[in-house]
Amino acid sequence: MNVTLRQLGYFKALAEERNFGRAAERVNISQPALSVQVKELESTLGQKLVERRARDVVLTPFGRLILAHAIRVLDEMQGLTEAARWQGGLAGRLSLGIIPTIAPYILPGVLEALRSRDISLDVQVREAKTDQLIADIQSGQLDAAIMARPVASEGLSERLLFEDRFLLAGTAVRLSALGQGVxxxxxxxxxxxxxxxxxxxxxxTDQALEVCGRGRGHAQIDMGASSLGTLSRLVAAGFGLTLMPEIAAATEVRAAPGIYLRRFTPPEPARQIVLVRRHSTHDEVWFEKLAEVLQAVGQSMISHARADQPERSDMSDARPAPETAQADVTGTLANRDGHSLP
Structure with a gap:
């Protein structure tokens, strides 16, 4: 009897979960069926792979050796499958992850760009926080993901898409209280x-804390909003200030017109947005073509944002952003205090 890829996958799941029940659930088979498959693999290889205990399993020295080979074989097969799937360019089905502070702002433009280029790509989007996206890429549930640096994980490759600067957002009263000058x-x-x-x-949140040099326990910090939309409305109501990504500014100002925006003194704080994939992915044609589309859309949005929010720190001319397609922050601030609280 030959060793099968399915058996190697089952064994890898068992080695990682260290429990037959959890491993069986992970690979969507019954626990007895998983046990049979592992026993057949042990029989084929001629040695025990795991020590079965009451609550868990422990890999034998031989099991650890086979696990290393199994991981390499499964990675190679996944890469082969991807190469065949993407041969010839950007077509087929793509599972794309994206963090929530980018998704609602860039996705409409990206999907429109794919349609306009006649790219036959069925995009399945999953919105999640960075840690979950990384886990999903590593497990093969996602082909790629859009996130912000740093990407703290081995085995991943990234491509820089664009730089997204932070703007300071608040009501007129709160922003004017900061004073003048650089x-x-x-x-x-x-x-x-x-x-x-x-x-x-x-x-x-991590980036904002780092930029401002604060810790999570700071008395003047309130963490709790689940989206930039909620955060913007709290800011517009005068409850505090926040750091607003350029890519989100136009959308959030339209939704919460009590918000004013100011640029930071150069060098302006920013986050770097990247497209991430598994390093083991063999064919890079689809990744590079997708990155080109994402980069073009993202950089276009950033260029519009920088045109509408000039690089200046002087408050003497600032006025509220109008409810138009893009936020405009030049004008007279002193004549309005928006919805701010004292």
Whole structure:
């Protein structure tokens, strides 16, 4: 009897879960069926792979050796399957992950760009936080994902798409209270200002804390919003300030017109948006073509945002962003305080 890829996959799941019940659930078969498959694999190889205990299993030295080979074989086969699937370019079905602070702003443009280029690609989008996306890429549930650096995981390759700068968002009263001059608009100058952030687990929260030099326990920090939309409405109501990604600014200002935007003093804080895939993926044609589409759409949106929010820190001319297609932050600030709280 020959060793099958299915048996290697079952054994890999058991080795990682260390429990027959959890492993069986993971590979969608019954526990007895999994046990039979592992026993058949042991019989074929002539040695025990696991020590069966009451609550878990432990790999034997031979089992550890076979696991290393199994992982390599399964990775190679997955790469072969992907290469065949994507041969000839960007076509077929693509499972694409994306973080929530990018998804609603870039996806409409990306899907339209794919249609306009007559690319026959069936895109299945999964929106999730960074840690989950990385896990899904590694497990093969996703082909690629759009996220922000740093991507703290081995075995992944990334391609830079665009740089997304942070704007300071708040009501007129809160922003004018920061004062004038270049020092007033440095991230580290916000130490005594109430800062509203997304709930823990969002990479945007980690980036904002790092940019402002604050810890999670800071008295002036409130983390709890589940989306940028919720966060924007809280800011528009005057509950605090937040860091707004350029790519989201136009959409969120239209939805919450009480928000004003100011640019930070250069060098402006920013996040780098990347497209990530498994390093073991053999054929890179589809990845590069997809990256080109994403890069073109993202950079176009950023260019529009920078045209509508000029690079300036002087508050003397600022005015509220109008409810138009893009936010415009030039004008007169002193005559309006929006919906701010005292």
């Amino acid at each position: 020092d007033a608009l440095r991230p580290t100058s916000l130490a005594h200002s109430p800062l509203l952030l997304l709930e823990d687990g969002h990479c945007l």
